[in-house]
Amino acid sequence: MTEQVTNPILRAFEQGERVFLSETWYQVWKTTGETTNGVVDTWFEVVPPAAGPPEHLHAHFDECFWIVKGTFLIKVAGTTSKASEGAWIFVPRGIAHAFRNVGTENGQLLILALPAGRMRQYFEEASALLRSQPVDQQALQRVNERYGVIEVGPPPEGGSVVYHRLDVTELEQVQEIIQLALSQFGRLDVVVNNAGVMPLSPLAALKIDEWNHMIDVNIRGVLHGIAAGLPIMTEQGFGQFVNIASTAAYSASPTTAVYSATKYAVRAISEALRREVGQQNIRVTLVSPGVTESELAENISDEATKHYVVNVYRRQIIPASAIARAIAYAIAQPDDVDVNELVIGPTAHIS
Structure with missing residues (x-):
């Protein structure tokens, strides 16, 4: 060619x-x-x-x-x-x-x-x-x-789709959407804790409000999803949590200190939860995307960091559908198979 x-x-x-x-x-x-x-x-x-x-x-x-x-x-x-x-x-x-x-x-x-x-x-x-x-x-x-609402295509034959806007930092709102799922479908098969923010900056910039926002969304949001779904899964005797972390959960770089810390936390929470609930037929999967098509970089307020992320780091990104397929793969396994961790990134990495 x-x-x-x-x-x-x-x-x-x-x-x-x-x-x-x-x-x-x-x-x-x-x-x-x-x-x-x-x-x-x-x-x-x-x-x-x-x-x-x-x-x-x-x-x-x-x-x-x-x-x-x-x-x-x-x-x-x-x-x-x-x-x-x-x-x-x-x-x-x-x-x-x-x-x-x-x-x-x-x-x-x-x-x-x-x-x-x-x-x-x-x-x-x-x-x-x-x-x-x-x-x-x-x-x-x-x-x-x-x-701001996740749009979906036509549901499978005989299926139906319901969506609901919520703030994962508010436990009551997370509990409401879990109850909505129960009322519509009668059971709770999977909870995907996906919400996250990534306002990267050097620690010396002292963007403390952004640090706290990352902690609230990236850590408390996952904990709220677990708190809302775990009692129901325990009672029904099955279920699965899919927690979305990041490749930043495995290494930290300049400007990623707080973001990486929140994703390390999601990784630790997932590992501990898996060991606690495995005997109850509840599965826990950690999915760690690399540079993925998303709007995360739009919330970076530090101009130098945003310029690097947008113009250099994000030149090699994978489509969001790659992460969706990974989640579907983990969910599709037999009940006695738990996919512990999936790390997904572009074939050609920018170091």
Whole structure:
């Protein structure tokens, strides 16, 4: 296979860089012997912007943006969105890395995007919302409100899905969602303690409020999930806790002291709980993701740390679906098999 990419869009996608296109013509030329397309030779025009995008959008879509002339197709998980001539196209952070292949469809430029997890729904709705000017601020707020809720696809045949917003730092709210599960499904099979925050900073920055917030969410949140679910699992004689830690639970680096400490704690809590409840047919799995597609870096207030995490460390990330598959694998094992720990990361690590 040979490949030559002269388009700065593709180079930026591959390198995880922010790009603003202001010139007129770019050429995409890729040669491959492994696809039916063969040689793809596509021209498209990028209109020099007369003015920048609305200021309020920068906080939500600051990875890459440009204006296209003609018809622009975005294919996400089999669904094609079409941008009209002259529209702003925004790519939310965490998606640009997934743009890989360029081809043509009916003579039009086609970019295949393969994001996963919650970003899929957010991208689909946001891209539809941003097809034309001006952007309705209330509509954007509705997208962001929905983004805070985990969206799921159609349930399995005969199944049903219920969601409920909660704050894991409040024990009563965690107990409420456990009771909701019981009332809807009659039993409690699995509790996934997934909520976490990661406002990294050097200790000398003394961001004490952020330290306490990490402790509240990352440690107390897990303990609240256990406190709410354990009595029910004990009574019914089965169940499983899946606690989400991090590769930071195995080593600490500059700026990760408090975050790593909270994830070490989750690891210790999981190990102790496993030894306590194994004889009661209750399983405990620790899942430790590496650099994963998420919004964790957006909450880093230390500018130097955020710049490094966003522009260097997060260039090699794995999709959220990889973590979902790991969780599903642990849950799918026979009742007498407990997957103790799963550590998942990109094949090519940045040290």
